[in-house]
Amino acid sequence: xxxxxxxxxxxxxxxxxxxxxxxxxxxxxxxxxxxxxxxxxxxxxxxxxxxxxxxxxxxxxxxxxxxxxxxxxxxxxxxxxxxxxxxxxxxxxxxxxxxxxxxxxxxxxxxxxxxxxxxxxxxxxxxxxxxxxxxxxxxxxxxxxxxxxxxxxxxxxxxxxxxxxxxxx
Numbered sequence: 001x002x003x004x005x006x007x008x009x010x011x012x013x014x015x016x017x018x019x020x021x022x023x024x025x026x027x028x029x030x031x032x033x034x035x036x037x038x039x040x041x042x043x044x045x046x047x048x049x050x051x052x053x054x055x056x057x058x059x060x061x062x063x064x065x066x067x068x069x070x071x072x073x074x075x076x077x078x079x080x081x082x083x084x085x086x087x088x089x090x091x092x093x094x095x096x097x098x099x100x101x102x103x104x105x106x107x108x109x110x111x112x113x114x115x116x117x118x119x120x121x122x123x124x125x126x127x128x129x130x131x132x133x134x135x136x137x138x139x140x141x142x143x144x145x146x147x148x149x150x151x152x153x154x155x156x157x158x159x160x161x162x163x164x165x166x167x168x169x
Contacts, residue, residue, distance in 0.1 A: 005071045005109045006047055006055045009118070012160070013058055015039035026114035027161070034161035037168035054093060058105075063131050063167065065103040068093060070152065073111045080149035087149050090142070094123045103132040106142065110154045119157025123150075138166060 011019030015038040024032040043058045048066075056067040068089070070077055079086040097104040106121040122139040139158055142150045 005107075006069050008109070009067070009069060009107055009160075010045040010047060010056060012118075012164075013038055013043040013045045013056075015042035027116055031116045031159070031161040034165040034168075037164055041168040054096075060167075063103075063135065065105045065132070065135075066093065066097060067105045067107055069107045069109065071109040071111055072154075075110060075154040077108065077152040078145070078149065079151065080145065080147070084149075090123065090150050094125065097123070097125050098127055101127045101129060101132070103128060103136055105139065106152060107160070108152050108154050108157055116159045116161045118160035119154050120160060120163050121152060121157050135167070139163075 008019060008023065012023060012035060015036075017039065020035050020038070024035050027035065041060065043060045045059075046057045048054045048057055054066045055069045058065050058067060070086075077086070079090055093104055096102070104123050104125060106123070108119045108121065110117050110119070120139055121142050122136055123142055125136060128136050140156055142152055143156070145151055
């Protein structure tokens with residue numbers, strides 16, 4: 001099922017008019033205008049094969065980032081669930097991004113939510129430079145539980161429309 005949302009986000013970032021029209025039916029006028037900015041400044045988005053913690057790679061002349069996509073009917077995802085697989089996946093992504101100085105982005109799609117249903121997050125990375133560092137500072141960081149496991153709370157994320165508006169203005 002997550003591949004549906006990977007394709008959805010891929011289409012949004014690439015400026016695919018059909019996907020943008022479908023996704024913005026319940027959005028406010030401001031959210032819709034932001035989404036459609038990707039038509040003027042699209043990304044090349046590649047779906048990554050395998051399950052090493054990256055679903056999409058988004059590239060444009062001024063910025064590149066790796067994305068992991070999560071979706072849920074509930075507004076909170078605990079990475080410690082499912083035998084800790086999500087936690088190990090996140091830790092690997094963090095190590096790889098730190099090593100390569102690449103911006104990690106988590107996309108959280110809340111199922112059944114009207115309007116802008118996507119929220120974005122990042123992880124703590126210390127080696128970023130340039131625009132990636134600036135964007136990293138604008139994104140909310142995944143929080144951690146008392147035991148150190150990541151938690152993603154949808155309402156604490158940056159709306160995708162705000163992210164796009166910042167990147168495409």
